[in-house]
Amino acid sequence: MIKVHCFVSCVCEVIKRSEGVDHRPFYFGVWDADFSVSDRWVLSYHSEHTNHDFFKTWYQQLYGIEIREWFDPCADKAANVARLVELVENRPAHRNIMVMLDMYQLPERENKFNQNPFPHYVMLETTDDPDIWFMHDPDYRWEGPLPKARILNAVSQPSVAGGFFFDGIDVRHTAxxxxxxxxxxxxxxxxxxxxxxxxxxxxxxxxxxxxxxxxxxxxxxxxxxxxxxxxxxxxxxxxxxxxxxxxxxxxxxxxxxxxxxxxxxxxxxxxxxxxxxxxxxxxxxxxxxxxxxxxxxxxxxxxxxxxxxxxxxxxxxxxxxxxxxxxxxxxxxx
The missing domain is CATH 1.20.120 (Four Helix Bundle (Hemerythrin (Met), subunit A))
Incomplete structure (x- = not known):
């Protein structure tokens, strides 16, 4: 299955790794997922009004996992970046840290649709090198190390704002x-x-x-x-x-x-x-x-x-x- 919805792909990754639990029903919410049309009649897959409450609610009902937002829309960029660094560098093994970044700022990564900006959710963790972080991008089926400073620059762009975390333990079989x-x-x-x-x-x-x-x-x-x-x-x-x-x-x-x-x-x-x-x-x-x-x-x-x-x-x-x-x-x- 090719890339479909970056938020959904990220949260489904832990479900795929859970024996006896099927991630596919969660995609029922994707074919008619929300989008935006501006007052200038411009179509957009993401806007400042985009939220994922529908998916968060049903994810917990389907799999028993709460998705919690760490990004504070009332705080400035520096504070949110500092919060991200704290979460990633103190991440328990079972925790998944999601962040929205501008993929246009990472030209070594795929940008099939030539979007600028390109808001996109990925998951992050540390490596043995404090200057290198490991990026998981389930939507593009890509993972690998990237310089921490480059990642944080992509997170700091004014075009993006968002982040969540969820714990991959006690995944519930869906009734x-x-x-x-x-x-x-x-x-x-x-x-x-x-x-x-x-x-x-x-x-x-x-x-x-x-x-x-x-x-x-x-x-x-x-x-x-x-x-x-x-x-x-x-x-x-x-x-x-x-x-x-x-x-x-x-x-x-x-x-x-x-x-x-x-x-x-x-x-x-x-x-x-x-x-x-x-x-x-x-x-x-x-x-x-x-x-x-x-x-x-x-x-x-x-x-x-x-x-x-x-x-x-x-x-x-x-x-x-x-x-x-x-x-x-x-x-x-x-």
């Missing part, structure tokens, strides 16, 4: 009823927030709603960063299929992962067509762009409908193999 409740909470059957937002952004630029059409190109530049969140559907298909005893080489699973891949890739076409519209102001380009967004809506609704059906099969399997399901739990499966 099926909690998985059901989380799935029901995450599944938006009647709308696709990302595609809806793109449609509003395009329309606002066409109508010159406080912006010029030429601004559309920069307004949608972060489409690739958010489109990859749709790969989270693959985690859900894999989780339910394997729970039902189905092989991941089965044509059913392969077909639906291909559909998810198509959903992700076509957002690139959406971005390019938006760029063409911004540069040409041609009605036919606008029409084709709205048609493409309608196709994306239809495809994602099909994926959601199939995933819902698979979820219901999983619920029926669970009900038939265990105690009688309560009426509340049954309601979550319909």
């Amino acid at each position: 099926d009823e909690t998985v059901r409740a989380y799935f029901a909470t995450c599944m938006k059957h009647r709308h696709n927030p990302f595609t809806d937002a793109l449609r509003r952004i395009v329309r606002a630029h066409l109508e010159r709603d406080g912006v010029e059409l030429a601004d559309l190109e920069s307004a949608v530049r972060e489409i690739p960063v958010m489109a990859i969140r749709k790969y989270a559907y693959e985690h859900a298909f894999a989780f339910f299929c394997q729970a039902l005893g189905e092989d991941l080489d089965d044509p059913y699973f392969v077909h639906w992962t291909d559909e998810v891949e198509k959903l992700v890739k076509v957002y690139t076409q959406v971005q390019y067509r938006s760029m063409k519209l911004a540069r040409t102001d041609q009605t036919r380009v606008a029409d084709s762009l709205f048609a493409l967004l309608a196709d994306q809506d239809a495809l994602e609704f099909r994926i959601k409908a199939e995933l819902q059906a698979l979820f219901e099969r999983w619920c029926e399997r669970d009900a038939s193999s265990g105690p009688t399901t309560s009426s509340k739990q049954e309601a979550l499966c319909v």
Whole structure:
């Protein structure tokens, strides 16, 4: 699975290392995860209003682990950097220290989307060399040593602010009823927030709603960063299929992962067509762009409908193999 959501990838790392506990349900919250659209109609995967309370709450309900925020938004950068140094240099073996940094400031690291700035969560620990820290970046499947001073410089940038810690002990096996409740909470059957937002952004630029059409190109530049969140559907298909005893080489699973891949890739076409519209102001380009967004809506609704059906099969399997399901739990499966 390629990079999907840096916060989720970091907190799932300890789950992956815990025997008998499955990290994949946590990704249910990623395919329609929050993002921002500014008053200038600019799409952004991160803003000053971004918080992770939804994920923090459900992480504790699913796995019994509390994610605590160490970053103090009321303190200045120097104080928060000092707090980070204290936490990393006095870290118990079971503790995971997360921090948001600007990956653009670490050019030796991958910056696939050419973002500047590039807010990104990683985990840190010390090494035998006091001037070198060890960075874990689960989202990019990278880990290795980097100069402490370079890391702290990336943390100190005005473009980033955030940090958490959590302890990887006493990880709880997730009860099926909690998985059901989380799935029901995450599944938006009647709308696709990302595609809806793109449609509003395009329309606002066409109508010159406080912006010029030429601004559309920069307004949608972060489409690739958010489109990859749709790969989270693959985690859900894999989780339910394997729970039902189905092989991941089965044509059913392969077909639906291909559909998810198509959903992700076509957002690139959406971005390019938006760029063409911004540069040409041609009605036919606008029409084709709205048609493409309608196709994306239809495809994602099909994926959601199939995933819902698979979820219901999983619920029926669970009900038939265990105690009688309560009426509340049954309601979550319909």
